Amino acid sequence: MKVKLRYSHEVASKPILAEIILKTGLLINILEAKLTPKEGEMVIDIATQGSALKNALQQLRSSGLEVIELRSLVEVDKGLCISCGACISPCPSKAISFDENLDIEIDAKRCIGCGICVKACPRRAIQLI
Amino acid sequence: MLNTICARIWRGILIMERGREELRGYEQINEKIKRGDAIVMTAEEFIELVEQSGLEKAAKEVDIVTTGTFGAMCSSGAFMNFGHSEPPIKMIRCWLNDVPAYKGLAAVDAYLGAAAMSETRPFEYGGGHVIEDLVSGKEIELRAESYGTDCYPRRSLETTIVLEDLNQAYLYNPRNAYQRYNSATNSSDRILYTYMGTLLPRYGNITFSGSGQLSPLYKDLGLETIGFGTRIFLGGGVGYVVGEGTQHKPQSGFATLAVKGDLKGMSPEYLKGAVFQNYGTTLYVGIGIPIPLINMRVASTAALKDEDIPVDILDYSIPSRDRPIVKKSNYAELKSGRVLIGDKEVPSSPLSSVKVARKIAEVLKKQIENKEFFLQRPIELLPSYREFKPLKIKKREVTVRDLMMPLQELILASPEDEVKKVARLIVEKNIDHIPIISEDGVLIGIVTTWDLTKALAEDKHKLKEIMTRTVITAKEDERVDEVAKRMAQYHISGLPVVDDVMHVKGLITSDDISRKLVGRRAA
Ligand code: SF4
Numbered sequence: 323m324k325v326k327l328r329y330s331h332e333v334a335s336k337p338i339l340a341e342i343i344l345k346t347g348l349l350i351n352i353l354e355a356k357l358t359p360k361e362g363e364m365v366i367d368i369a370t371q372g373s374a375l376k377n378a379l380q381q382l383r384s385s386g387l388e389v390i391e392l393r394s395l396v397e398v399d400k401g402l403c404i405s406c407g408a409c410i411s412p413c414p415s416k417a418i419s420f421d422e423n424l425d426i427e428i429d430a431k432r433c434i435g436c437g438i439c440v441k442a443c444p445r446r447a448i449q450l451i
Numbered sequence: 452m453l454n455t456i457c458a459r460i461w462r463g464i465l466i467m468e469r470g471r472e473e474l475r476g477y478e479q480i481n482e483k484i485k486r487g488d489a490i491v492m493t494a495e496e497f498i499e500l501v502e503q504s505g506l507e508k509a510a511k512e513v514d515i516v517t518t519g520t521f522g523a524m525c526s527s528g529a530f531m532n533f534g535h536s537e538p539p540i541k542m543i544r545c546w547l548n549d550v551p552a553y554k555g556l557a558a559v560d561a562y563l564g565a566a567a568m569s570e571t572r573p574f575e576y577g578g579g580h581v582i583e584d585l586v587s588g589k590e591i592e593l594r595a596e597s598y599g600t601d602c603y604p605r606r607s608l609e610t611t612i613v614l615e616d617l618n619q620a621y622l623y624n625p626r627n628a629y630q631r632y633n634s635a636t637n638s639s640d641r642i643l644y645t646y647m648g649t650l651l652p653r654y655g656n657i658t659f660s661g662s663g664q665l666s667p668l669y670k671d672l673g674l675e676t677i678g679f680g681t682r683i684f685l686g687g688g689v690g691y692v693v694g695e696g697t698q699h700k701p702q703s704g705f706a707t708l709a710v711k712g713d714l715k716g717m718s719p720e721y722l723k724g725a726v727f728q729n730y731g732t733t734l735y736v737g738i739g740i741p742i743p744l745i746n747m748r749v750a751s752t753a754a755l756k757d758e759d760i761p762v763d764i765l766d767y768s769i770p771s772r773d774r775p776i777v778k779k780s781n782y783a784e785l786k787s788g789r790v791l792i793g794d795k796e797v798p799s800s801p802l803s804s805v806k807v808a809r810k811i812a813e814v815l816k817k818q819i820e821n822k823e824f825f826l827q828r829p830i831e832l833l834p835s836y837r838e839f840k841p842l843k844i845k846k847r848e849v850t851v852r853d854l855m856m857p858l859q860e861l862i863l864a865s866p867e868d869e870v871k872k873v874a875r876l877i878v879e880k881n882i883d884h885i886p887i888i889s890e891d892g893v894l895i896g897i898v899t900t901w902d903l904t905k906a907l908a909e910d911k912h913k914l915k916e917i918m919t920r921t922v923i924t925a926k927e928d929e930r931v932d933e934v935a936k937r938m939a940q941y942h943i944s945g946l947p948v949v950d951d952v953m954h955v956k957g958l959i960t961s962d963d964i965s966r967k968l969v970g971r972r973a974a
């Protein structure tokens with residue numbers, strides 16, 4: 323699952339993530355990181371599942387991080403979308419496809435949030451979230 | 452494949468009379484529609500039927516095949532009449548939601564093109580969006596200017612309009628519904644943003660356009676039933692074919708249509724403003740055409756499948772009107788989402804909406820079955836051959852040869868040369884770029900004044916330690932604006948000019964371009 327971590331001013335300088343990884347053996351992949359000495363945001367993909375995942379999220383929260391569970395990095399406005407498919411082949415991680423009704427489907431597990439589809443969409447129907 | 456199909460059809464048409472009503476005529480079909488027993492099928496249903504029971508039987512059974520397409524069609528737009536204000540104005544310029552409309556017409560007539568862009572939100576909002584908004588019933592800001600005349604004294608106005616306020620508002624599209632269209636890929640090392648969508652570097656993806664086996668003009672490949680006056684589904688309302696479209700080239704499967712229809716009867720579901728990143732705005736237009744199966748030739752092309760419709764995949768990184776063909780493909784392969792280029796599997800995706808195209812064919816079928824839509828025999832057929840001429844640039848264009856510093860004014864160096872020696876030469880000759888050549892005269896690197904300065908500071912001795920080995924170059928007969936673009940793209944200020952075997956012929960710098968070019972234009 324994908325999670326956005328928000329570091330506030332108080333915790334930005336502490337190695338919280340590293341500590342929790344060491345302690346819980348959490349498996350993560352960093353997808354995006356914007357950190358300054360004052361604050362920061364990080365998007366990580368967590369491979370760990372089940373109760374171990376729950377436990378790790380709990381620890382992240384109690385160490386002062388804001389933890390936001392991401393369903394997806396992009397969102398399609400179905401009202402604007404015309405099912406043209408212009409966003410499909412440009413997606414470098416092959417996250418976008420047609421479903422059986424030829425509607426667009428984005429696989430949140432594959433999406434890396436690169437934003438290429440946002441520019442590729444002639445209807446401006448896709449937004450990074 | 453195309454060659455055989457096309458040749459067969461065109462040969463047939465040359466011998467026989469095009470448009471001959473052998474299986475059934477228009478009156479007969481309309482009678483059946485009236486009685487409610489016309490047999491109508493979408494192009495895809497007809498393909499299935501032909502597969503099950505054979506062409507002969509299917510052609511006897513089915514009266515009409517409906518088609519559909521929904522794609523970006525830049526050559527679209529709307530004529531409008533705003534009515535007269537008090538006091539009246541002869542508008543010489545006007546804007547709808549900041550999008551300029553063409554005003555080289557009478558006082559309050561205007562033409563709004565789909566590709567015209569908003570002056571305040573270019574590349575985001577344009578004529579296509581205004582048309583969509585109008586048809587959605589939204590309020591549009593109208594601004595106009597004039598010089599004032601004795602009969603039309605007003606000099607400016609600002610107001611809002613809705614579609615219903617307009618006396619006339621009709622879509623008039625000079626080129627729509629391409630029979631088929633080439634597909635695009637990109638061999639270069641950067642992302643391209645084109646009218647064919649986003650193309651990833653190094654054959655990263657393929658985009659294609661058109662609805663393939665649903666394409667109205669492909670289903671009547673010989674143009675036997677679609678002609679002047681053909682009644683069509685246009686943007687959700689009723690429209691008519693008003694002639695061949697611009698760039699009509701039916702002999703190679705690139706026929707196009709000019710169409711017209713009343714905007715007031717249309718629906719925003721089938722007219723959608725769109726934007727192609729860094730390219731501009733456009734309009735997705737929904738078109739559906741009923742094809743009466745008047746003879747076996749028409750029936751046979753109405754049964755053509757995606758795999759029968761050839762599409763060339765072109766390399767859009769070549770900035771030329773004649774883009775090289777990377778692969779000969781077809782709609783079936785392109786729609787599958789995977790195309791092999793060499794041994795690489797490349798993802799492909801459409802730009803036109805097959806979903807909406809299918810829906811249009813369905814809706815048109817229902818309209819005919821419900822006796823809401825009757826067929827119109829064309830008053831005249833469209834030309835079956837049209838030369839497609841290029842635009843010749845008659846004024847000689849400025850090329851690299853005109854502006855480059857010739858070989859005799861350059862300093863060429865060898866990789867073994869001493870940094871110090873070359874630094875001295877550079878100062879004497881007041882030159883910024885030094886091409887480095889091998890013993891046999893082939894360009895192998897370049898150094899700039901800045902590289903030399905750094906080298907002196909870092910105590911480096913030979914040019915080979917500091918030279919840039921990947922050199923961006925220019926050719927003598929290249930157009931200067933192309934070269935200027937390349938310089939900007941790579942953030943460099945000078946390019947060695949080379950021949951085909953990489954022998955240096957001169958050097959061109961951005962300074963040369965800006966100074967000499969400006970001088971020339973002024974003179
Ligand atoms: S953001 Fe990038 S990875 Fe995610 S769906 Fe869009 S193109 Fe694909």
Ligand code: SF4
Nearest residue numbers: 403404406407409443
């Ligand atoms: S490019 Fe935009 S409009 Fe087209 S299918 Fe994708 S999200 Fe929908």
